[in-house]
Amino acid sequence: MLSRRFQPHVLRRVEALDGIWDFAFLGDVDPDAIEVKEIRFTDRMAVPACFDATPSYAGRRGLVAYRRWIRVEAGRSLRLVFGSVHHWCRVVVDGKVLRDHAGGFTAFSATFTPDRSGDAELVVLVDNRFDARRAPLHLPYFDWYHYGGITRGVELHRLETPWIERVTTTTESIAPPALRVRIHWASSTAVGAVPFILQLDQRVMLQETITLTSDAGVLERVVEVPDANLWSPSDPNLHLLTVQLGTDDFRVRIGLRQVQVADREILINGEPVRLLGVNRHTLHPEFGHALPEAVLIADAQQLQALGVNFVRGSHYPQDPRFLDLCDELGICVWSEAIGWQHGAEHLTNPDFIEAQLTHIDEMVTEAVNHPSVIMWGVLNESHSHDPACRPGYEALLNHLRVLDPSRPVTYACNHPFDDVCLDLIDIVSINCYPGWYEGEIDDIPEALDRIVSYLDTHGQAHKPLIISEIGAGAIYGWRDLNGARWTEQYQARLLETVIRHMFQAQDRFAGLAIWQFCDGRTPPEVPRILGRPRGFNNKGLVDEYRRPKLAFDVVSQAFHALRST
Ligand code: ADA
Numbered sequence: 001m002l003s004r005r006f007q008p009h010v011l012r013r014v015e016a017l018d019g020i021w022d023f024a025f026l027g028d029v030d031p032d033a034i035e036v037k038e039i040r041f042t043d044r045m046a047v048p049a050c051f052d053a054t055p056s057y058a059g060r061r062g063l064v065a066y067r068r069w070i071r072v073e074a075g076r077s078l079r080l081v082f083g084s085v086h087h088w089c090r091v092v093v094d095g096k097v098l099r100d101h102a103g104g105f106t107a108f109s110a111t112f113t114p115d116r117s118g119d120a121e122l123v124v125l126v127d128n129r130f131d132a133r134r135a136p137l138h139l140p141y142f143d144w145y146h147y148g149g150i151t152r153g154v155e156l157h158r159l160e161t162p163w164i165e166r167v168t169t170t171t172e173s174i175a176p177p178a179l180r181v182r183i184h185w186a187s188s189t190a191v192g193a194v195p196f197i198l199q200l201d202q203r204v205m206l207q208e209t210i211t212l213t214s215d216a217g218v219l220e221r222v223v224e225v226p227d228a229n230l231w232s233p234s235d236p237n238l239h240l241l242t243v244q245l246g247t248d249d250f251r252v253r254i255g256l257r258q259v260q261v262a263d264r265e266i267l268i269n270g271e272p273v274r275l276l277g278v279n280r281h282t283l284h285p286e287f288g289h290a291l292p293e294a295v296l297i298a299d300a301q302q303l304q305a306l307g308v309n310f311v312r313g314s315h316y317p318q319d320p321r322f323l324d325l326c327d328e329l330g331i332c333v334w335s336e337a338i339g340w341q342h343g344a345e346h347l348t349n350p351d352f353i354e355a356q357l358t359h360i361d362e363m364v365t366e367a368v369n370h371p372s373v374i375m376w377g378v379l380n381e382s383h384s385h386d387p388a389c390r391p392g393y394e395a396l397l398n399h400l401r402v403l404d405p406s407r408p409v410t411y412a413c414n415h416p417f418d419d420v421c422l423d424l425i426d427i428v429s430i431n432c433y434p435g436w437y438e439g440e441i442d443d444i445p446e447a448l449d450r451i452v453s454y455l456d457t458h459g460q461a462h463k464p465l466i467i468s469e470i471g472a473g474a475i476y477g478w479r480d481l482n483g484a485r486w487t488e489q490y491q492a493r494l495l496e497t498v499i500r501h502m503f504q505a506q507d508r509f510a511g512l513a514i515w516q517f518c519d520g521r522t523p524p525e526v527p528r529i530l531g532r533p534r535g536f537n538n539k540g541l542v543d544e545y546r547r548p549k550l551a552f553d554v555v556s557q558a559f560h561a562l563r564s565t
Contacts, residue, residue, distance in 0.1 A: 005324070006240055011249040012163070015070075017122075017154040021047050022067040028129075029063050036092050036123050039065050047154060048083065050147035050288025052128055059524070061148070066124045070156055072114040077159040077188050080122070081109045083152025083320075086289065087135035090125040102135045102355065104151060104289065105282075105316040105338060106362035111159070113188070126150060136355045142340040143528065143537060144281055144315070145521035147288030152319060162187035162194065162212055164250040167243050169369050170406045171256045174269050177228040179256065183243055186216040194246035200225050200239050219245075231255025231371040232268050233309045236330035238371070255327060255371025261408050261426045266464050266510050268332075268374065274503070275332060275511025276559045277310025278303070278541065279469060282319060283520035285544045293321065298546055299517070300325045306541065306552065307559035312412075312468060312513040315340055315380045317363040326372035334410070334468075334513070335367045336377040337396070343383045347392030357399055364403045375408045376400045381431055384422070385415035393421045412468040416451050427510070428460050431469035435494045436485070444494070445501045452508045466511035470498055474551065475533060476519070476543035486533065488550035495551050499558040514555065519544040 008014075023045035026034065043056070051057045051064060070093075072078060080091060086104030090097060098110035114120060128148020130140045138146050165184040172178040181198060191212050198206040198221065205223040229237035242251045257269050265272040280299070282289050291299075296319070303311065311331055316338035326333050337360050346352040360378070367373045378396045383389045393411065400409050408426035413419050416430050434447035448467070455465060474491035483489040495514060502509045519540035522532045529535055536544060541552045 006251060006253055008251050009157070009249055010251065011244065011247055012160065013158040015156045017068060017070065017156055018047055019068075020044050023051070024065045025051075025057060025060070025062060026065060027062040031063055031090055031125050031127060034063070034065075034125060036065075036095055036125075039067075039123070041065065041067055045149070047150045048152050048290045050086070050149040050151055050290045051126075052148050053284075053286060053288035053290070061129045063125060063127045063129070064148075066126065066150060068122055069119045070122050072117060072120045073158075074114055074117045077111060077113050077161065077163070079109050079111045079157040079159055081107060081155045081157060082150065083107050083154070084289075085124070085126055085150050086128060086148045087138040087146065088127045088131065089150075092123040092125070094120045103137045103338070103359050103362075106359060107152070107366050108362060124150060133351075136346075136352050137338045137359055139340070140523060140525065142315070143522055144283065145288075145523055147290070149288070149290065151288070151290040160247045161189055162191050162246050163248045164243060164245050165216075166365055167241070167250050167252050167369070169241060169252065169254050171258050172222050174230055174256060174258055176224055176226055177230065177256050178222055178224045179228075179241070179254070180222045181220065181241070181243065183219040183245065183250075184216075185212070185219065185245055187212060188215070191246065195244065197242075197244040198223060199242040199244075200228065203227065225256065228256050230269055231257040231327075232271070233273060233330040233332055236328060236371070238327055252369045253324070253327065254369055257371050259374045259407055261464050264462065264464055264508070264510065266374070266408070266427065273309070273332070274562070275310035275466060275513070276562055277308040277312065277331075277512065278306070278514045278517040279312045279314040280517040281314060281520045282316075282322075283518070283544070285521060291319065295546075296322055296325060300329060302542060302546060302548075303331060303517070304329060306556045307563055309563065310334070310511060310513060311517075312336065312377070314516065317367065320366055320370070323367060323370040323372055327370050331372055332374045333370070333372045334375050334377050335363060335373045336380065337363055339379040339382060341381045342379055342389075344386055344388040347379075347382065347389040353392055353395055356396055360396060360399055361403065364400070368404055373407070375410055375427060376404065377410050377412065377429070380412045381414045382411070383415075384411060384413050385418040385420060387420055390421050393424055397424050417454055422455075422460055426463065428455060428463050428465045429468035430465070431515075432467065433470060433472075435497070436472045441490075441494050441497050444497050445505060448498075448501055448506070452506070456508075464510035465508055466513065467498075467502065467509060468513050469515040470512070471495065471515035471539045473533075473538040474549050475538055476547055476549055479550070486538070491539075491549060492551040492554045496554050496558065499555070499562075503562055514541065515539050516541075518542045518546060
């Protein structure tokens, strides 16, 4: 979105629509019963923002309406691009419904051609209620608070014909460095011969005149980029790829690197990398999911202070602005489609699977050019131990492999001893909470060794193995001589034990993602909230305001020491 340090478009005219829009809380009403022209906009709301993170609407759920005016030209192809809207929305221009969209955390667009010039009324109906039919991917039992609103930026694109729909890059080889570029294009009229140019930084790599004979298509080229420097966590070199087709352009920042798994290791450009990191929710008590750049920068600074080279984007696609920072800082990312403990009820439901496939399309489209994204994940802690769920896992994992064969795929499993889907993934990822939900801190080494020995004797011995969640709750500021659960001391002691055993007493683990970076609000429903003091998941190394707990320094010292070896 526009707030990046490079502009995705220079030739294409793009207008940011962020700011303060008209707003109305409509309440518990059916969107299909709404007459847009009858809405009385009595309030105002920031875009991007989560309206239910603001004082007037905190904790409230219902249908809301946003409105602003946009300048349109008759006969011109225009595109509204939304960075993310939660959980469901309907886009209306001058009373005409352009489209609905379900599912937050991914970008989507609506293309239209006005029949008049002037100011047009843009209204967006947004619903943060739970509705398994309209928004099947946002379910109330998940262990994070589902904020609602227009949570990432909105843009108005004025399209030239032909225009570039999207650009996908893959590192074809690293020696010599070569890039595969796929350009999906579209056109509102037959255009004939147009210029086609690929440029990396200031160097033109390819210049052709091509004839487009249909209204859409794909161009694919492989170009050698001998001057390019490779991307790696320790040396995160980036380059700017510019694609020009006709009078339209599309610019993406890329990093040349290849990810493989071999002999229990994760390799980047052929070098084994040990992933040391955290799970990170996109949450803040004042901003919900709509983190301003200042918070993104603060999080990036603390991730660097922790010494991480890995973030699992739990449990949904990450803000592209955060991925930009990870690209620059050499932080590897597990990009995950939304999901949380789904059983057969969802994984055998064709509508749920269809919604997941659409969501995965959007996630990959947005994240595929980020070198920091080294792996894809789905269906956190879902029922991979239930044979009835296997077809659902196959459908989503196979779809990821088709969309992007260049990255390994995984899912976080919390049933290691009876999982029936592990053969479907490249990296085995285990969520476990020894010393918190089961046993004591002294039981952690045996618990981890038991997982390793079971997996290595049940067909997974050749794969990289990571612990994708492990941790303990600590109430910020609670330091008590007894050092029992919920104290900062207990959390620090547990994590010190985990890291020491995983990386000093063992050599089997390719990575660790501590649960979790920061505390985050959880749903108010009982009974879970009775295990979530303050109504928050308190397993963060920092609290929700990013104030470090004792464990922060313990993890930081351990991670920096490990990364120096
Ligand atoms: C699970 C889940 C996390 C969180 C964690 C916890 O592993 O994947 O989202 O709920 O448990 O804190 O219990």
